[in-house]
Amino acid sequence: MELTGLSKNYNNFIIDDYFDKKTEDALMNYQDDVRLTRNGIVGPATWASLITRVKTIQVKLNSLGYNAGSPDGWFGPVTTSAVKRFQSAHGLVPEGVVNPRTRVKLFNPHPIDNFETRPSSTSLSALDPYVAKLAHEFLRLCSANGLDVRILAAFRSWDESDRLYALGRTAPGAVVSNARAGDSYHNWGLAFDAAPFVNNVMTTDRAKFYLMGHLGEQVGLQWGGTFKSIVDLPHFQYTFGLTTEELQDGKRPPR
Ligand SMILES: [Zn+2]
Incomplete structure (x- = not known):
C-alpha cells in the first residue's frame, strides 16, 4: 500500500498482504531509489523510510488544506482521497498516487527551471x-x-x-x-x-x-x-x- 502510494509500484499490480515476487521487485526499486540496501526485505530501516516518506506527504497535504488525516505514515483511504483532490485541483490525473509530477507540484511548485516542459533533444x-x-x-x-x-x-x-x-x-x-x-x-x-x-x-x-x-x-x-x-x-x-x-x-x- 505504501509502495503504491509513493509511486514505486511500477508494474501496476495490486499489492496485498501476500508478499510475492512483484512486491519484492517494487520494494527493491524503492530501496534503489532511496539508497537503501537492495535486499527486497522490509527491515527496520526500509520500514522507517516508508513511514517517514508517507508522513512528509501527509504533513504537506495538510499544510495546503487537503485533509490527509493524522500524519501516521499509513497511505490509507484518507490520504489517497487527499492526494486525488490535490491532483484534481492541479490539473493532474486524480489517480491517488504521488507520482513524480504530483511530487513536483507538492514540493517544488515554482521551479526555477523548465524541465517539465522542455522538448526532447538528442543534442x-x-x-x-x-x-x-x-x-x-x-x-x-x-x-x-x-x-x-x-x-x-x-x-x-x-x-x-x-x-x-x-x-x-x-x-x-x-x-x-x-x-x-x-x-x-x-x-x-x-x-x-x-x-x-x-x-x-x-x-x-x-x-x-x-x-x-x-x-x-x-x-x-x-x-x-x-x-x-x-x-x-x-x-x-x-x-x-x-x-x-x-x-x-x-x-x-x-x-
Ligand atoms: Zn537511457
Missing part, C-alpha cells in the same frame, strides 16, 4: 553542462579506441516519458519503460544513450557495447550495462549523487 547541449563535458570526453575516448559511437538520445521530454511508460499499460504494445515522467535521469538532463556504429549502422556486437561502456566508466560516467534492475547497454548517466525524488523536490546539481 548534448541539452544536458547539464558537466554531463555534456563528460559526454564529449567519452566520445573522444571512443574515437581514440577506434569505436564510432553516436548519441541516440539525450534530454527526454516528460511527455515522451509518459508516452513510453503508457506502452503495455494503458496503451497497446509491450512494456518498454518503468520510468514515469520525472523518474528518469533523461528528464533532468543527466543521462544520454549511445551506441557503436559499424559502416553507419548500429552494431549488435555486444563486445563493442561493453568496450563503449568501459570507456564511459573511465571518464566517470555511470553505465547502464551495470544496472541491477534492467540492464541498459546504451545508457549513461551522471547523477551528482542525487536521486530522482530529490530532483523532483527541487534539489539541483552544484554549479
